Amino acid sequence: MKYALITIALLAFQLEVSGQPVDPGTPKTKIGAFQNRNGALLLKEYIDVAGTRTLSIQVVKMTLLPEKKEGISGVLISWGTTAIGVFQQTGQAYLDVDEIDGVIKGIEEMLKMIGGAVPNNYTELELSTRVGFKLTSFPGKTAWNIALECQGHRQYIFQEDLEKIQESLVSAKSKL
Numbered sequence: 001m002k003y004a005l006i007t008i009a010l011l012a013f014q015l016e017v018s019g020q021p022v023d024p025g026t027p028k029t030k031i032g033a034f035q036n037r038n039g040a041l042l043l044k045e046y047i048d049v050a051g052t053r054t055l056s057i058q059v060v061k062m063t064l065l066p067e068k069k070e071g072i073s074g075v076l077i078s079w080g081t082t083a084i085g086v087f088q089q090t091g092q093a094y095l096d097v098d099e100i101d102g103v104i105k106g107i108e109e110m111l112k113m114i115g116g117a118v119p120n121n122y123t124e125l126e127l128s129t130r131v132g133f134k135l136t137s138f139p140g141k142t143a144w145n146i147a148l149e150c151q152g153h154r155q156y157i158f159q160e161d162l163e164k165i166q167e168s169l170v171s172a173k174s175k176l
Contacts (some may be wrong), residue, residue, distance in 0.1 A: 008120065010049060028130045031074040031094045034062055041065040046076070047175055050168035055079050055148075055161060057168040059175045060094070073097055073176045075169065079148050079155045091153030093133030097176055100169055103129065107166040110137055114144040135162070 027033040035042060047059040056078040065070040065102040074097060080090040095103060104126040113125055118139040133150040146162055148155045 024119075028132070029074070029094050029099075031060065031062065031072050032131065034072045037064075043068075049075075049172045050164060052161060052164060054081065054155060055158070055165065057165065057172060059172050060175075063140065072168045074176075075100060075172045077165070079141065079153075079157075085133075091148065091155060093129065093131050093150040095129060095131075095133070095169075099129050100173055103127065104169050104173075105112050107162060107169075110135065111159070111162060111166070114146070115139070115147055118142065118144060135165075 016153065029034055035044070043065050045061040045063075047061070047069040049057045049059055049136070056076075056128075058076045059073065060076045061071065061073045070076040075095040076092060076166040077095065078089050080088045110125050110127060114137050118141075123139060131150065134148070136147045136149065137144050139145070144157065144159070146157050148157060
């Protein structure tokens with residue numbers, strides 16, 4: 001009886017673990033997959049679009065060398081803190097070209113919602129991308145709170161910063 005219970009427990013454990021493995025290192029964006037090539041020489045060009053004390057938005061162009069035939073573009077959003085005038089990055093997220101329009105539209109809708117009165121009930125607005133970059137808004141006592149988050153790094157921003165992100169993404173589209 002004892003051996004039967006142990007065998008059943010081991011079988012149940014084996015069935016539990018034998019599902020399809022999830023590789024946490026698999027890139028979720030096209031630009032992430034492109035830059036994770038082993039044994040490849042990549043040329044990465046970063047073009048500044050906009051920035052504030054705590055945000056940096058850049059167009060990223062990557063090209064496979066030496067052929068220069070294959071390449072990809074996207075947007076890099078970085079955020080962090082400024083200490084003694086020096087920007088220290090705490091989080092970043094890549095946006096693929098095909099995600100940019102959706103993020104711009106989502107921010108536009110979010111700005112419309114948070115432009116009005118703070119609701120009586122707790123309400124959240126959340127915009128997510130493939131890589132897990134999130135823009136979240138939720139009501140405070142007198143105004144909406146806005147947070148950027150990716151890979152466990154959260155940064156609270158002002159409504160003006162959200163507007164700047166939207167403007168910068170529109171500008172970045174023209175540089176891709």
